[in-house]
Amino acid sequence: MVQIQRLQENDAAILMLTGEIDAKSSIDLDLAIAKSVTEGFKKILIDCRQLEYISSAGLGVFMSYIDEMKDSQTAMVLYGMSEKVVSTFQILGLADMLTIRNTKEEAKQSANELSI
Amino acid sequence: MNFQYKIGCSLQSLREIRQFIRQSLVSMELSDAELSTLVLAMDEVCSNLIIHAHQCDEFHEVEIRIEVPDKKSVVFEVIDDKAIFDINNYQARPLSEIIHERRRGGLGVRLVKSIMDNVEYYNQNGKFVCRLTKSYS
Numbered sequence: 001m002v003q004i005q006r007l008q009e010n011d012a013a014i015l016m017l018t019g020e021i022d023a024k025s026s027i028d029l030d031l032a033i034a035k036s037v038t039e040g041f042k043k044i045l046i047d048c049r050q051l052e053y054i055s056s057a058g059l060g061v062f063m064s065y066i067d068e069m070k071d072s073q074t075a076m077v078l079y080g081m082s083e084k085v086v087s088t089f090q091i092l093g094l095a096d097m098l099t100i101r102n103t104k105e106e107a108k109q110s111a112n113e114l115s116i
Numbered sequence: 117m118n119f120q121y122k123i124g125c126s127l128q129s130l131r132e133i134r135q136f137i138r139q140s141l142v143s144m145e146l147s148d149a150e151l152s153t154l155v156l157a158m159d160e161v162c163s164n165l166i167i168h169a170h171q172c173d174e175f176h177e178v179e180i181r182i183e184v185p186d187k188k189s190v191v192f193e194v195i196d197d198k199a200i201f202d203i204n205n206y207q208a209r210p211l212s213e214i215i216h217e218r219r220r221g222g223l224g225v226r227l228v229k230s231i232m233d234n235v236e237y238y239n240q241n242g243k244f245v246c247r248l249t250k251s252y253s
Contacts, residue, residue: 001131020131020134022127022130022131022134022163023130023159024127024128024130026220030220053152053155053156055130055156055159055160055163055224056156056160056163056221056223056224056226057163057220057221057224059223060219060221060223061220063211063214063219063220063223064218064219064220065218067215067216067218068218082148083148083149084148084149084151084152084153085152087149087152087153088152088156091227091230091231092211092223092226092227092230093211094211097211097215
């Protein structure tokens with residue numbers, strides 16, 4: 001089960017993920033990202049500090065937005081992952097295809113650079 | 117040590133499965149990352165089975181067996197009376213294709229094969245068995 005809190009800081013949407021994302025809960029992640037895109041945010045920050053687990057269903061959601069974010073010139077930056085969550089992204093090399101930062105400040109900076 | 121668990125094929129069961137695996141592997145003294153990847157591999161196999169073989173039928177039960185012979189190795193078995201995806205014949209497509217198609221699926225079996233040392237799928241006494249093994253040096 002995952003809880004997703006949607007916040008706004010200046011011109012960025014922040015999605016705070018808490019809990020576990022699996023085949024059941026990945027739809028919530030998908031809907032939350034889609035809502036931020038639909039609302040026109042060009043900077044979407046994914047706060048993973050409280051994310052305890054992610055399965056392929058969750059990875060697939062992030063992966064499915066890679067091209068869409070490029071096309072719409074939207075910066076999606078994930079940050080604050082624990083070692084075990086990062087390792088899941090690294091298994092298939094997805095960590096290199098997404099923008100992942102350690103801290104919120106680094107994520108904001110990357111989003112600013114990517115959305116120019 | 118051996119562990120055994122029966123689950124109904126609903127997506128709600130996934131959380132219980134993960135908890136069962138974490139508890140069963142305590143004696144291996146794995147790092148958080150190592151444990152999490154093993155849990156992930158089994159989550160993927162069970163998700164596949166629940167969704168694609170049984171269409172989330174909570175009344176259909178499958179059996180999970182875990183064998184932990186020592187701190188360095190583990191054997192998982194998922195046993196069912198209905199054939200699931202034949203993992204032996206899985207051909208991975210390039211990730212770039214999946215990204216281009218903006219698909220949300222297609223990663224599960226690839227993850228399982230990347231995490232585990234060996235993945236077998238066979239029929240035994242009328243049951244279908246997916247057997248996954250992993251050893252640490």
